[in-house]
Amino acid sequence: MELRTLTYLVVGFTFLVYVVIAVWARVDSTKEFYVAGGSINPVANGMATAADWMSAASFISMAGLIGFSYQGYGGSVFLLGWTGGYVLLATCLAPYLRKYGKYTVPEFIGERYYSKAARMVAVACLIIASLTYVIGQMKGIGVAFSRFLEVGYEQGLLIGMVIVFFYAVLGGMKGITYTQIAQYTVLIFAYTIPAIFISIQLTGNPFPQLGLGSTLLSDGTYLLDKLDLVLTDIGFKEYTTTARLSTLNMFFYTMSLMIGTAGLPHVIIRFFTVPSVKDARVSAGWALVFIAILYTTAPAIAGMVRLNLTNTIEPTPGNYLAYAERPQWFKNWETTGLLQFEDKNADGLIQYSADDATNEMVKIDNDILVLASPEIAKLPNWVIALVAAGGLAAALSTAAGLLLAISSAISHDMLKGVLRPNISERGELNASRVVMGFTVLSAGYLGFDPPDFAAGTVALAFGLAASSLFPALMLGIFYKRMNTAGAVSGMLAGIGVTLFYVFQHSGIMFVKETAFLGSMSPNWFFGIEPNAFGAVGALVNFAVAIVVCRYTAEPPEHVLALVDRIRSPN
Amino acid sequence: MSNNSDAYWRANIRLILKLLAIWFVVPFLGGIVFVDVLNEFRFGGYKLGFWIAQQGSIYLFVVLIFIYARQMTKLDEIFSGKDSADTRSTEEQIK
Numbered sequence: 001m002e003l004r005t006l007t008y009l010v011v012g013f014t015f016l017v018y019v020v021i022a023v024w025a026r027v028d029s030t031k032e033f034y035v036a037g038g039s040i041n042p043v044a045n046g047m048a049t050a051a052d053w054m055s056a057a058s059f060i061s062m063a064g065l066i067g068f069s070y071q072g073y074g075g076s077v078f079l080l081g082w083t084g085g086y087v088l089l090a091t092c093l094a095p096y097l098r099k100y101g102k103y104t105v106p107e108f109i110g111e112r113y114y115s116k117a118a119r120m121v122a123v124a125c126l127i128i129a130s131l132t133y134v135i136g137q138m139k140g141i142g143v144a145f146s147r148f149l150e151v152g153y154e155q156g157l158l159i160g161m162v163i164v165f166f167y168a169v170l171g172g173m174k175g176i177t178y179t180q181i182a183q184y185t186v187l188i189f190a191y192t193i194p195a196i197f198i199s200i201q202l203t204g205n206p207f208p209q210l211g212l213g214s215t216l217l218s219d220g221t222y223l224l225d226k227l228d229l230v231l232t233d234i235g236f237k238e239y240t241t242t243a244r245l246s247t248l249n250m251f252f253y254t255m256s257l258m259i260g261t262a263g264l265p266h267v268i269i270r271f272f273t274v275p276s277v278k279d280a281r282v283s284a285g286w287a288l289v290f291i292a293i294l295y296t297t298a299p300a301i302a303g304m305v306r307l308n309l310t311n312t313i314e315p316t317p318g319n320y321l322a323y324a325e326r327p328q329w330f331k332n333w334e335t336t337g338l339l340q341f342e343d344k345n346a347d348g349l350i351q352y353s354a355d356d357a358t359n360e361m362v363k364i365d366n367d368i369l370v371l372a373s374p375e376i377a378k379l380p381n382w383v384i385a386l387v388a389a390g391g392l393a394a395a396l397s398t399a400a401g402l403l404l405a406i407s408s409a410i411s412h413d414m415l416k417g418v419l420r421p422n423i424s425e426r427g428e429l430n431a432s433r434v435v436m437g438f439t440v441l442s443a444g445y446l447g448f449d450p451p452d453f454a455a456g457t458v459a460l461a462f463g464l465a466a467s468s469l470f471p472a473l474m475l476g477i478f479y480k481r482m483n484t485a486g487a488v489s490g491m492l493a494g495i496g497v498t499l500f501y502v503f504q505h506s507g508i509m510f511v512k513e514t515a516f517l518g519s520m521s522p523n524w525f526f527g528i529e530p531n532a533f534g535a536v537g538a539l540v541n542f543a544v545a546i547v548v549c550r551y552t553a554e555p556p557e558h559v560l561a562l563v564d565r566i567r568s569p570n
Numbered sequence: 571m572s573n574n575s576d577a578y579w580r581a582n583i584r585l586i587l588k589l590l591a592i593w594f595v596v597p598f599l600g601g602i603v604f605v606d607v608l609n610e611f612r613f614g615g616y617k618l619g620f621w622i623a624q625q626g627s628i629y630l631f632v633v634l635i636f637i638y639a640r641q642m643t644k645l646d647e648i649f650s651g652k653d654s655a656d657t658r659s660t661e662e663q664i665k
Contacts, residue, residue, distance in 0.1 A: 095642070213615035288635055
């Protein structure tokens with residue numbers, strides 16, 4: 001069957017499933033809307049958390065970042081950072097916040113720090129972090145549609161918005177949870193099937209995790225040794241040992257992503273949906289199991305496709321592929337502009353090297369690595385169609401989770417918590433639906449015309465979560481003496497230094513003209529890049545909070561009782 | 571806080587510190603700071619440090635969480651004195 005028809009069928013079928021689930025799971029109480037009634041089985045919640053967590057960035061971009069931009073070993077920061085945060089979440093946050101037993105992260109901060117101001121600071125952090133993150137998802141949805149369904153970017157985005165709108169508004173957290181379980185199933189098959197085929201082709205081992213450490217069928221050398229050799233031959237640095245900037249930078253980068261992961265509200269609220277504290281702990285373990293399946297496959301895809309691609313262009317040293325004989329996938333991706341060739345020495349052959357003067361592969365976009373992997377490995381069309389559906393599932397599931405986090409912060413924390421405390425449950429439920437609809441529209445609007453900052457969102461979202469929310473939550477649970485003044489000044493100081501470092505070069509909210517400190521090197525603080533700065537912001541937050549708290553009044557009795565309650569076994 | 575809850579909390583903190591020590595040492599020291607030293611050793615076709623950074627640590631994280639969940643369930647049983655299944659949130663229990 002033709003690829004396009006097949007893609008329509010596969011994607012159309014998955015969408016039908018999501019919509020059917022949404023109608024079946026529609027809700028009529030705020031508890032069901034915000035936390036699915038606290039009734040989700042921990043394994044199911046783990047799977048939904050995995051889909052919620054793994055976005056278009058994990059599915060489409062991560063392996064490419066590891067394979068190309070971060071030169072192999074340097075990409076470990078993503079693998080470690082985006083999984084290790086779950087250990088922090090499972091031991092330091094999720095169980096106690098579940099014990100607390102309410103609906104949102106700002107709600108906890110507001111009650112623990114007995115302050116509406118603290119709650120509003122948390123709401124602001126949550127909205128900025130989640131909204132920047134959601135724009136990235138909307139863009140992913142638009143790109144995936146336009147590439148695979150051959151409709152325009154805008155139409156693609158519109159279809160995606162309608163689908164998310166439908167099941168998120170109707171079903172709230174309950175609808176989102178069950179849809180995310182379906183989406184996880186789609187995305188994990190879509191990710192692992194091509195990887196398994198590629199691993200078998202190269203090494204004969206059906207497990208990509210083992211294949212990456214195996215010998216090649218072609219010449220019996222170890223795959224990674226071969227990759228190092230092939231890449232150093234054409235001037236690149238060694239794949240298995242090249243760090244990202246410096247050891248110190250990798251350390252902070254990894255730590256920032258871990259702390260940020262644990263502090264992202266849309267992940268934390270997933271643990272409010274399980275029936276008990278015990279379930280919250282177990283559920284974090286299951287979430288990581290489901291995430292690890294993709295995250296241990298990603299480095300294998302990265303290494304294998306990089307080797308495949310390099311070998312295709314230069315089968316043996318000095319023997320280059322003629323441009324006229326380039327394979328079909330090469331042509332397909334050239335038309336998207338993500339792959340570009342320029343015959344600099346006009347010999348009709350493709351020379352690929354690390355040297356800008358002679359390299360003729362002038363553009364290899366990171367995103368190609370995963371999306372083109374089935375074509376490079378000559379897999380059948382249904383696999384390509386499945387990858388399209390998987391990419392969309394990853395983007396849709398994360399977008400829905402983020403939208404719920406944003407709308408609950410607005411309707412529950414701002415509207416009910418501060419502006420109109422007397423609103424009825426029915427009124428709040430209706431308000432949260434309206435807010436949800438409005439959030440989908442604004443995210444979509446930003447997706448139509450993504451502001452310059454799409455690329456900087458990682459730094460911003462993780463920086464905010466790491467430098468403001470995570471320390472405030474940790475201290476709230478583990479440091480009984482922590483009071484309003486300490487927590488609020490800590491959060492503001494943490495966000496302050498992080499935003500200062502992120503915006504100094506890229507401009508305030510990524511508006512280039514507002515960049516300050518223009519003449520300094522972007523990584524002036526011990527060579528740490530802005531993406532890795534969240535951990536420094538978190539340290540500042542902890543330090544400021546603890547010092548300020550020492551000199552201000554102890555929290556009142558009822559707050560101490562609250563801390564005792566969330567700490568106690570029953 | 572009663573003595574009982576105090577002991578429970580201290581046991582919880584001890585467990586967390588132990589697990590987080592492993593959580594820190596393996597990826598940050600093994601996978602980043604001392605990666606070059608460990609890369610002198612092989613693990614099949616992998617350099618050992620590279621394997622820790624791109625595979626091993628992830629498996630370890632999963633194991634750490636399940637150890638924590640299991641140990642805490644045991645602590646819950648010892649300290650709560652009632653059926654461990656009853657761990658509803660405090661608010662629900664008050665009702």
